[in-house]
Amino acid sequence: MKRPSIELLEDKAKQTRRHIIRMLGKAGSGHPGGSLSAIDLIVALYYGKLRHDPQNPAWPDRDRFVLSKGHSCPALYAVLAETGYFPVSELDTLRQFGTRLQGHPDCHLTPGIEISSGSLGQGLSVGLGMALAAKIDKKDYRVYVMLGDGEIEEGQIWEAAMAASHYGLDNLCAIIDNNGLQIDGPINQVMSPLPIPDKWLAFGWNVIQINGHDMKKILQAYDEAETLKGKPTVIIAKTIKGKGVSFMEGDADWHGKAPNKEQTEAALVELA
C-alpha cells in the first residue's frame, strides 16, 4: 500500500476528531475520552498499515482490527465512514433507534466491524482466534486488537495473553490505549495494572512503547511489530484521554459523557 504522508494522517485525525465530537454531541451520550485518545492509533492503522478494502469488507485475506474497548466506537465509526465503509452522513445517527451505529459495535449492522464488542476483556481472545485461523490456513493476514488500559484489569485478557504466547502468534498485535484513566479515576488508583510492560514481557510478548499521538512513531511501531517473529507483540501507546479538546484532556469525567451544545461548539473551534 502507498503510505500517506504524516501531514495527511494528522489532517485525517483532526477531521475524525471533529466527527467524534459532532456525533457524540448529537447523540447526547457516549464516550468521548477514550475515542479521542485512540483516534490517532486507529487513523494510522487504517490509512497507513491495514490491508483492507472498504468496498469488500468480507475480503478473506484482509487484515483484521478488533476494537476490544468497544465504547470507543465513535473513533472507529468515524474512520470507517471516512475510508468509505458507509456514508459520512450516517455518523449523525449514532446511538439512535434503528441506527447501524449502535452504542457499542454490532458486527451485523455496521460494515467493517469484525466482531460485536462492548463487554470489556473479550476482544484479545477473539483476535487470538482470528490469528490461529490464519496460521491454520497458512495465510499472511495480520490481526490487530485495541485494548484499554483499564480493560486489562479483566482476567480474560491475561488468559488470552498466555494463549497467544503459547501458540507463538506473531501475526497478532495488541495495541493498548494507555490513557491512564478509567471511569472511576486513574487506573493506578482504581485497580492498578502497573507495571504494564513488565506484565506483557512476563507473558512472553514483545513489547513496544510509544507516544500514541505521534503518527510517525505509531507507523514505526506497526512496522516493527510485523517484523518480530515467533511471539505476539503489544504496542503500549501512551495517550491522553480526551486528546485534542482542552477541557476534556486528562479528565476521567469525560470517559462516558457527551458534550452539550456549547461544549460541542467550543470543541469544534479547537479542532478547526
Add this chain to the structure above:
Amino acid sequence: MPVKTTTTKMVSTREAYGETLLELGNAHEEIVVLDADLSKSTTTAKFGKKFPNRFFNMGIAEANMMNTAAGLATCGKVPFVSTFSIFASGRAWEQVRNTVCHSGLNVKIVATHGGVAVGADGCSHQCIEDFALMRAIPTMTVMAPCDAVETKKAVTAAYHHKGPVYIRLGRAAVPILTEEQDSFSIGKALIMREGGDVAIIACEIMVAEALKAAEMLSAKGVEASVVNLHTLKPIDRETITMVAKETGAVVTAEQHVLDGGMGSAVAMVLAKESPVPMEMIGIDNRFGQSGEPATLFKEYRLTADDIAAAALNAYNRK
C-alpha cells in the same frame, strides 16, 4: 409406530461425541476443536490425536476458549468447543452471550458432564442450570440428546446448522434407546412411545427413566406417550401441543433445576396452546452432592418411580 423398548447396550453420550467428531473432522476441513484441559473426559482428545493441527488445548481458561472459538468462526472455521457443562454454560456465559451469540457466530458448544448423574464429583461439577442459562440467550439452539445414537445425529446436525449451538452430554454410560433409522432434525421431538392417558416429555438421560415409568404405568392400566424432547430450543410447539391435546395430562422430566429448565419451556407452550394438568420432575431449588448416580436420582426424585407417580397425579387431575 412400534413401541420402543430399552436395550441393554450402554454407551455414554460423550463417547459418541468423540467418535462423531472424528467422522466429521475427516469430512470437513474447517472443523476445529477447542478444549480446556478436559479433553480426555470430554473425549475430544481423540480428535486432537488424529488432527493435531486443528485441535487447540486452551488450558484451564474457559472464557478465553469461548472467544477464541468466536474469532476462529469469523474466519470460516467451524469450532467445536468442549468442557464440562458447568464451565461452558456458567463460567463462559457472558462470552457466549455477548460475543458468540450476539455476533451470530457458527460456534458449537458441546458440553459434557451434565446433571447430577455426574455422581461422586459432587455439586461443583454437576451442572443443573445449563438449560436455563443457554435457553435465555436469543438465537441460541439448545439440545440434550438421550443416547449415543442420537448424540451422533445431534452433533452432526449442529455442524450443518448455521449459528450457535449448545449441546448437553453426560458422563455415564446410558442405554441406547433410539435407532439409526429414527429421523432427527433440530427442533423436532421424537415420539418414543404412544399412549392416550398421559404424556411424559423428557430429555437427555431422563428419556430412559420416562420409558421405564411408562412400562410401570401400563402395568397399572395407564398408557403413557413418551416424547423425547432432544431440542429444548427452538422448542417443538406442534408435538408438545399435540400430545397434550391427545392425552390431557403432561409430565416433564429433566436432570435440571425446575426454574427455567425444559419443564418450564414446555409449560410456556402449553399455557398458551393447550393448558392441561401438568407435573414437573426436576431438581427443586437444591444443589447436587456426591453419591452414586442411582442414589442421587432417588434423593432428588428423578427416578422412573417418581415420574410414574407424577404421571398418575397429572392423570388424576384431568
